[in-house]
Amino acid sequence: DKAAEEVILVLNDEGLNYLLNNCFDKINELNYNGVGVMVLTRVTKKSMDQVRRLADVCRVRHVNYMPVNNVCLVDNQEFLIFRLEEEILGEGSKLIGMYSSEPEVLEALHFIVRAEWGASRDATYVLSLLERGLLPEEVLSYDASKFLNSALSFQVVSSLVNTLGKPEAYLLLKDIGKKLLQTISDRLSVALLREGLQDALKVISSLILFYDGVPAKMAYNEKTGILTCEFTNLVSSQYRLAAEKGLDVFPSIWGLVLLGLLDYYELDISRADAVFHPDENKWVIQYRLHRKRLPLTEEEEERLTLQL
Known part of the structure; x- marks a missing residue:
């Protein structure tokens, strides 16, 4: 709600699902009000419809691998990192997250996110290659969460x-x-x-x-x-x-x-x-x-x- 200029989201498959199911109208509203919304995610055949829907309302770029965490960076003034984490002892998983507005931490996170954005590719271009069968999904399927x-x-x-x-x-x-x-x-x-x-x-x-x-x-x-x-x-x-x-x-x-x-x-x-x-x-x-x-x-x- 506080975003005035820019929102950068780094989403894995789990985060992409959450955003579309719970925050899509908000993303659309931010875009309508002139707030730049930028999304980094991994495009696969499974996520094509979701990415296409998101690309209609904001800028989406593809990265070959995704971090375990989902990141929301707002105006380079505050951020939220969240993910579902499996318990080491016992069964099930829990949602964990961290919010901060500490300048030094923000600077470090913004540095990495901007570097990832610069190395990424336009998601709509990747979508077009997948749709025409010109890009094997194996090229896109590297999962950093395993690495x-x-x-x-x-x-x-x-x-x-x-x-x-x-x-x-x-x-x-x-x-x-x-x-x-x-x-x-x-x-x-x-x-x-x-x-x-x-x-x-x-x-x-x-x-x-x-x-x-x-x-x-x-x-x-x-x-x-x-x-x-x-x-x-x-x-x-x-x-x-x-x-x-x-x-x-x-x-x-x-x-x-x-x-x-x-x-x-x-x-x-x-x-x-x-x-x-x-x-x-x-x-x-x-x-x-x-x-x-x-x-x-x-x-x-x-x-x-x-x-x-």
């Missing part, structure tokens, strides 16, 4: 730590992170590898908010060598369980990517401290970063041998 899955990442991290112990699990997770960094970098619309670590950490924080629905702040103090990761409003049960268990790596594919990213910057990492504040719903992890030791040159090896 960017917090529940799966939580189970992987927990199992490895319990089975191998922390030191061995950490080395394996870092190797996984290096491979994921390369794979994901080819699929994202934003660059993960930046000139400086601080900029890269800002991008990771934005991706955690966009895909996991958890506000994250990452800051690296070069003087102390301490990287601080702060997670607030833990609406995701995986994050809360990980905080309670005291896991060294936060339960998201982005936690593994962070390990790979630090390796790219030739930094080794070890956990310095971690504190979970259940009353504040906040989890803070601190890591100690240090430069990797370069392999010895032949001259240095020879000198060391002579000394021994």
